[in-house]
Amino acid sequence: MKHVLMAYYSHAGHTARIARTIQQAIVEEGHVCDMMEMMECVREGVDWSRYNIVIVGSPIVYGVYNKVVWEFVEKFRAELDALPNSFFNVTVVARTPLKATPEGNRYLQAFIKRSPWKPRDLKCFAGKVDYPHWTWYQRLMIQLIMRITDGPTDPSVIVDYTDYEDVKDYARHCLLLDKFQRRR
Numbered sequence: 473m474k475h476v477l478m479a480y481y482s483h484a485g486h487t488a489r490i491a492r493t494i495q496q497a498i499v500e501e502g503h504v505c506d507m508m509e510m511m512e513c514v515r516e517g518v519d520w521s522r523y524n525i526v527i528v529g530s531p532i533v534y535g536v537y538n539k540v541v542w543e544f545v546e547k548f549r550a551e552l553d554a555l556p557n558s559f560f561n562v563t564v565v566a567r568t569p570l571k572a573t574p575e576g577n578r579y580l581q582a583f584i585k586r587s588p589w590k591p592r593d594l595k596c597f598a599g600k601v602d603y604p605h606w607t608w609y610q611r612l613m614i615q616l617i618m619r620i621t622d623g624p625t626d627p628s629v630i631v632d633y634t635d636y637e638d639v640k641d642y643a644r645h646c647l648l649l650d651k652f653q654r655r656r
């Protein structure tokens with residue numbers, strides 16, 4: 473039985489939902505998966521000896537990763553590197569096929585460039601547009617991105633672009649990481 477750590481940051485709950493889908497898929501395969509928010513990891517610490525595999529996930533908000541994501545990767549660089557690992561990001565731009573690939577998603581490329589931890593497996597998920605629940609300023613910012621990238625701008629729109637079958641496939645793929653990546 474494998475023990476997986478699913479460490480995540482979520483600004484508005486959608487990445488948490490993706491992380492929970494990953495957790496459920498792993499549990500359905502007969503393994504254990506603990507979900508931890510990155511803030512908890514940074515403040516309370518992590519018992520890394522419990523885990524065989526680690527998955528890290530974060531959304532992009534206003535073009536950047538939250539400060540806690542950088543604190544997490546800086547603090548736990550060695551521990552992350554010591555385990556078979558994968559990193560995913562969640563963006564609305566990934567609703568188009570090119571930007572759903574690690575090579576075509578500039579936010580993922582920015583992560584690889586800046587992060588002291590270099591993940592050995594990468595994934596991009598499309599996130600959620602939720603205009604009615606966002607503040608006027610948040611709505612305006614995403615409407616700008618959508619105008620540029622030909623997406624919905626109607627302020628009443630809620631669209632969940634995440635492909636949950638793909639999320640489950642990714643979870644099962646992560647369970648095999650210890651076969652392809654050596655523990656360091």
Ligand SMILES: Cc1cc2nc3c(=O)[nH]c(=O)nc-3n(C[C@H](O)[C@H](O)[C@H](O)COP(=O)(O)O)c2cc1C
Nearest residue numbers: 482483484485486487531534535563564565599600
């Ligand atoms: C305030 C705000 C800013 C965002 N900025 C970006 C962005 O710059 N680029 C992008 O592709 N998606 C952006 N998004 C879309 C989010 O990545 C998407 O809604 C994701 O599902 C949010 O996940 P969360 O609920 O876990 O925070 C933004 C969303 C919000 C609410």
